Amino acid sequence: MLNKLLAASALVILPAGFALAQDDAAGGDQEYEITGDAEAGERVYRKCQACHMVGEDAQNRVGPQQNGIIGREIAALEDFNYSDALVEKGEAGEVWTPENLNAFLENPREWAPGTKMSFAGLRKEEERADVIAYLAQYNADGTTSE
Template identity: 45%
Template sequence: MNSTRTNKFIMAFLATVFVVMTTGILSDSLFHAPAPEKPGYIIEAAEGSGGGEAAPAKEEVSIATLLQSADPERGKNVFKRCAACHTAEKGGANKIGPHLWDVVNRPAASVEDFSYSAAMKEFGAAGNKWDFEHLNKFLTSPRGYIKGTAMGFAGDKKDNERADLIAYLRTLSDDPVPLPTVEAAPADAAPADSGEAAPAGNGEAAPAQEGVQPAEQAPASDTQQQGESAPASEQTPAPTQEQPAPAN
């Protein structure tokens, strides 16, 4: 009995394996998928009509414009990042960087008891001073603006923070430098208006010239009327001269 039951189990198992293998072989033959030459999936995407054109560059705002709304108190908080390397008070000592009292409009590399890098000395020897423009560009990217500077600050790319910081540095003086004036916008609007008005004037003059043509044709119509009436006047006396003849 046990051997018969065992044989049944074995036969059932073998039959199951046979069915599974047969099903796998048949499915592979019916649904054969060849292996791709390169592994991965091909994703088809429609090409954009832009042609890979670069995005328009961000318009640069002048430091003079930014300083009009800058806040020295906010700049004082920004300066906390600089306090490890610079002092701000009058008579302050040099640290890793030179003291920053009276720094605005100070000639570059001019603090006598500080050892500047060769790049900064060269920048100062060229007659540059730390005006608002130079401070703005230098604080945006110190190493990008002066190649070889020893300043470790990476820069501040935020216009408002940078303007606040410069506004605070301006206050570090007994006689702060006046804020720069914002240049007036170029007078491009006046030529543009005159250029637009010119076509309008020409457009109005054109109908006026066309209106003259009927006036020039008026004499021609009068002449034609006179020309047509002339034969009528010549034909009128002809019958009057011939009428007396039959009467005689």
């Protein structure tokens, strides 16, 4: 009896630890499971700020601004000059899902050979999940969905 109660409790409690990011940029009907810690991701994102911005005043730098990136087609910002590797992925209809971002952030040059991104990647899975959770908070206009 106690085991059944614990199992049922886990099913109720477990989903509370997960956030969902909705794809508003491409129609608004796709949801993605986000498992990282956005607060921790903000700290990890400092590694990215030399080249990228996110938030209400975000602009393109060496890398594109990252507002609304979850669910956005790869290489979709018209005012940024992407590498051919990312343009090809975008033309093939690929989207920045949490899974694609995870793979790209782990090893950008392996996931998109020919990318202009010189960053070596985030080797720790937890750091990648946290950065993705941090980015998932931002809508395309730079406001947060909190």
